[in-house]
Amino acid sequence: MILYGLLTSPIVLGAKQDLCATCNVAGPHLIVRRVRWVEIFFIPVLPIWISHRLVCTNCSAETKLGFGARLRAGPPGHELGQAAVAAPGEVR
Numbered sequence: 001m002i003l004y005g006l007l008t009s010p011i012v013l014g015a016k017q018d019l020c021a022t023c024n025v026a027g028p029h030l031i032v033r034r035v036r037w038v039e040i041f042f043i044p045v046l047p048i049w050i051s052h053r054l055v056c057t058n059c060s061a062e063t064k065l066g067f068g069a070r071l072r073a074g075p076p077g078h079e080l081g082q083a084a085v086a087a088p089g090e091v092r
């Protein structure tokens, strides 16, 4: 018997200041990547669906980000502290 299923894991890539179209408040928005995995015996083995969303921290409204919008939103870890750690030899 093989145990299998689907798992959706959200990952916060970063944050940015933006104007929310739902609540009309300019504030921080989270850039969230959701990946749906096929899992076998509770181990994720194959990503089958990837989606990027911009989530308002004020009203939790979600806006879908296309690939180009995701690139324009900034690098992963932007404004969350991960990008604050410079790689060796990197000039900031």
Ligand SMILES: [Zn+2]
Residues within 6 Å of the ligand: 020, 021, 022, 023, 024, 025, 056, 057, 058, 059, 060, 061
């Ligand atoms: Zn909002």
